[in-house]
Amino acid sequence: MKKYNTIIGLASPALAAAALIAYSITRVWAWWNTLLLVVGLLGLAWFIVDYYKSREKQISGRSVKQGANFAFQALIVVLLTAMLAFISTRRHFRLDLTKGQLYSLSSQTVNVLKGLDRDVTLKLFVKKGEESGISDLLDEYSYRSPRLSYEVIDPDEQVDVARRYGVTQYGMLFVEAGDRRESVTKISESNLTNAIIKVSSDRQKSVYFLTGHGERSVEDKGPEGYATAAGALKKENYTVRNFNLVRSRRVPDSATVVVIASPKSDFAPGEADSLKAYVQRGGRLLILLDPESPDSPRELAASFKADVGRDMVVDASGFGQLFGAGPGMPLVQSYDKQHPITKDFSVMTFFPLASSVTPAAEKDGWTVTELLKTSAQSWADTDFSGGKVSFDAGRDREGPISLAVISSKKTGDHTSVAAVFGDSDFAGNGYFNQQGNGDLFLNTVNYLADEGELISIRPKKLEDSRLTMTPGDVTTLFYLVVIAIPLIMIALGVGFYLKRNRD
Incomplete structure (x- = not known):
């Protein structure tokens, strides 16, 4: 029986590792990957439990038992952490906490990806190890649609493939759907989405x-x-x-x-x-x-x-002056929330001489x-030919x-x-x-x-959100992070050590 337990202890991690390694190479999770992973984890759990029971009979020292118990618990934590990390790569939820949702795809792009009715493949030609920033964007695209996938190719290692696609520089990306292909040299959400639209649209x-x-x-x-x-x-x-x-x-x-x-x-x-x-x-x-x-x-x-x-619409609200516009350039913030053109619109618009x-x-x-x-502070002026405007209650129409x-x-x-x-x-x-x-x-x-x-707002632009700190703020942060927090941790450690020795 002991011989079989040893075999199980050696084979189980190998089976689980084989399932994970195969997936990391092929990026395809098949039924046999699940079978190998489950069998491997069950076998490993059986081996650990059996080993712990057999060792418990032999070990009577308190310190050794505590050490074995700690090691067992640590191993369980490591295994659970590894399982959660692996599951999170298969079933995960993305949350963008940045101001303006800078790292989230625009609603325009999401709508395009949801509407894909054919498979779209992205091929990125970049040096190995230099794709991290771009692959984050491609991960977001593939996460949004099961019909979209991407492949990273090193043109130095796969010269024939790079030559076939006509790669002239690192960082080129090609979007394919059927026999249609579009190239993207400056990779951004806007350019990539437009290329996807081009290859997936039936007619011009x-x-x-x-x-x-x-x-x-x-x-x-x-x-x-x-x-x-x-x-x-x-x-x-x-x-x-x-x-x-x-x-x-x-x-x-x-x-x-x-x-x-x-x-x-x-x-x-x-x-x-x-x-x-x-x-x-x-x-x-x-x-x-x-x-x-x-x-x-x-x-x-x-x-x-x-x-x-x-007539000419005059805006006396003063909002336009904040953007360098006069009363002859009405600022609009009120849109019909039912019509598809403006239902998701929340951005200001300007209309010079309208x-x-x-x-x-x-x-x-x-x-x-x-x-x-x-706005309600505007009016439609019917006598604007002289260059001067004023509200005439008998002739002009009040806003909005x-x-x-x-x-x-x-x-x-x-x-x-x-x-x-x-x-x-x-x-x-x-x-x-x-x-x-x-x-x-x-x-x-x-x-x-x-x-x-x-019909949606276009991809967002990066806004200046730098942190401005005074010299006093910098000094305070230095004392807090470099001196105060380490001293607190040292004091807590010393306190626990002395208390444990007294006990």
Whole structure:
């Protein structure tokens, strides 16, 4: 019997170790890994109990018994700790306690990962031992979706694989889904999520910007241009194009969303009818106007039951001044919490020189939702041509003032949708990256394009959260950590030692 117990004592740790080593190599936990681990742990427990009982008969000294008992308890603690550590790698819960949830994925990324309907593989090419920072991010991605996995490859050890992927530098990452592949050279949550969207999306969606009336240009990199907005759309896997209705006579069939960004002149005959026909057959339209916008774009918005006021919204709350903005740049913090565009929105937005946009009294079957409003300390000023504004109780409208609405109408088997904003500056290069302006523009386009998984706030930026300490604080911390705490521990140890000797 003693011989068999010795065999069990030697074989049991080997079986448990084999299960764990096999998993660490293959990263696949099969049924036989569980079997080996359970048998190994049970055998080891049997051996320890049997050994302790047999030794108890032979050992009568008190100190030896205490030592054996302590060793047994320590071994049990070590084994339990090892088991909990292993289980935590398989079933764990992540908690980010940093301000702003800096180490958590954004809701946009989580939604994309939850919506994956195909397997996605990430291949990271980096020197062995230098992947720790990046692998933490990849772990977070794989934790969120069982359809996503990643592999770390050392290009110096697997030269053929690196050559096949066209690796030109360390740190390159490739995202694959089926026969589609995207490379990421600057690894960040935003870039990685966009690459996942590209390889997992079935078709390319296009955003067409109307031209020919002095609209804001997607090629213009100046403060009033839309180059930044166009670049952000491309990162979201959209194709951005210009089109001229006078030439084409019809909105292209490939247009997912059409954007009209602050036209300076009226439409030519037939253009408005072409845009209405596009929306009526299920098209999606985004109209961005300003206080100086001409009549025909306003009439087009009115056909979708959105009345763009001939006014300028003034914000007298003073909040905008905290960010260098005057009363002509309303600050918005009030959003519709039911609509998908703004339901999770909690970031401030700015609208330089904006007009009011309100639902029409007669909606004729259209559902019109006010997306955002200014503060109660604002008003819509109808006499702003002189450059000076003041509230006129007889003519001006008191706040809160609606600055954007979205209209939808179900017709047959399709839904027509048009979003109308009373400002175009908020999405220009000069303001796109201010607070939540860019997010609001992208959320609106994503909703119009039926990209529901993209409706959320973009990945967060690192904020300055340094700890500022005075010389007195540093001295206090030094005495506490370097002197006081060690002295307390030494005093406690000496006290316990003397008390034990007296006993």
